[in-house]
Amino acid sequence: xxxxxxxxxxxxxxxxxxxxxxxxxxxxxxxxxxxxxxxxxxxxxxxxxxxxxxxxxxxxxxxxxxxxxxxxxxxxxxxxxxxxxxxxxxxxxxxxxxxxxxxxxxxxxxxxxxxx
Amino acid sequence: xxxxxxxxxxxxxxxxxxxxxxxxxxxxxxxxxxxxxxxxxxxxxxxxxxxxxxxxxxxxxxxxxxxxxxxxxxxxxxxxxxxxxxxxxxxxxxxxxxxxxxxxxxxxxxxxxxxx
Numbered sequence: 001x002x003x004x005x006x007x008x009x010x011x012x013x014x015x016x017x018x019x020x021x022x023x024x025x026x027x028x029x030x031x032x033x034x035x036x037x038x039x040x041x042x043x044x045x046x047x048x049x050x051x052x053x054x055x056x057x058x059x060x061x062x063x064x065x066x067x068x069x070x071x072x073x074x075x076x077x078x079x080x081x082x083x084x085x086x087x088x089x090x091x092x093x094x095x096x097x098x099x100x101x102x103x104x105x106x107x108x109x110x111x112x113x114x115x116x
Numbered sequence: 117x118x119x120x121x122x123x124x125x126x127x128x129x130x131x132x133x134x135x136x137x138x139x140x141x142x143x144x145x146x147x148x149x150x151x152x153x154x155x156x157x158x159x160x161x162x163x164x165x166x167x168x169x170x171x172x173x174x175x176x177x178x179x180x181x182x183x184x185x186x187x188x189x190x191x192x193x194x195x196x197x198x199x200x201x202x203x204x205x206x207x208x209x210x211x212x213x214x215x216x217x218x219x220x221x222x223x224x225x226x227x228x229x230x231x232x
Contacts, residue, residue, distance in 0.1 A: 004158070032219050034219075034220065034221075036223075041225070042225055042226075043118065043120070043122075043206050043208075043223035043224050043225045043226050044159075044206070044223045045118065045223070046220060046221070046222065049220065089158075089159065093219060103161050103164060103219075104161070104219060104221060105158075106158040106159040107158060108156070108157065108158050109158070
């Protein structure tokens with residue numbers, strides 16, 4: 001089945017620097033790749049996503065890139081701020097289990113700390 | 117707020133108790149999910165309901181019993197749990213996948229469960 005590897009597990013940056021989190025996936029049929037941010041005491045919040053027909057997507061300080069050939073995708077956060085500190089999860093669609101639904105396979109998460 | 121609410125937020129139960137977790141979504145979605153989040157492990161998909169029918173049961177022990185009475189509500193009934201079942205239980209909802217395979221899932225804040 002699908003396997004998603006995420007690196008690094010922890011990342012510490014200075015405020016204003018950029019942060020990059022990388023994920024690889026194993027199922028070449030995966031076609032949807034969301035990124036979630038989880039703050040302490042809250043559920044994961046979708047921050048950006050990308051589909052397999054697009055190579056890059058940007059939303060203000062956040063961007064995601066996808067390399068289908070290499071089966072990896074990355075989250076880029078520029079001009080980091082202390083409020084960016086959280087755990088970030090990548091995910092990729094796995095095999096369908098009937099109907100039109102596919103499930104999401106998640107990476108283990110990256111704890112990002114942005115120091116003022 | 118994501119439009120997905122969960123109650124209770126915290127639950128402590130003994131191994132012989134029976135309790136239920138509740139999830140409600142106000143987004144007009146027709147698919148709902150239960151996930152288990154344990155420390156240092158990826159989010160684990162437990163159950164998927166699409167149009168109130170269970171379409172995925174990811175090898176979850178029978179001591180966890182889901183119920184989806186309508187597209188807005190999802191329950192997880194718990195009985196005779198084990199200490200290793202202590203975790204954060206997250207509910208999510210989404211529309212069904214479209215032709216491009218979009219699976220934008222929106223999570224609730226979770227129920228922190230402790231089994232003593």
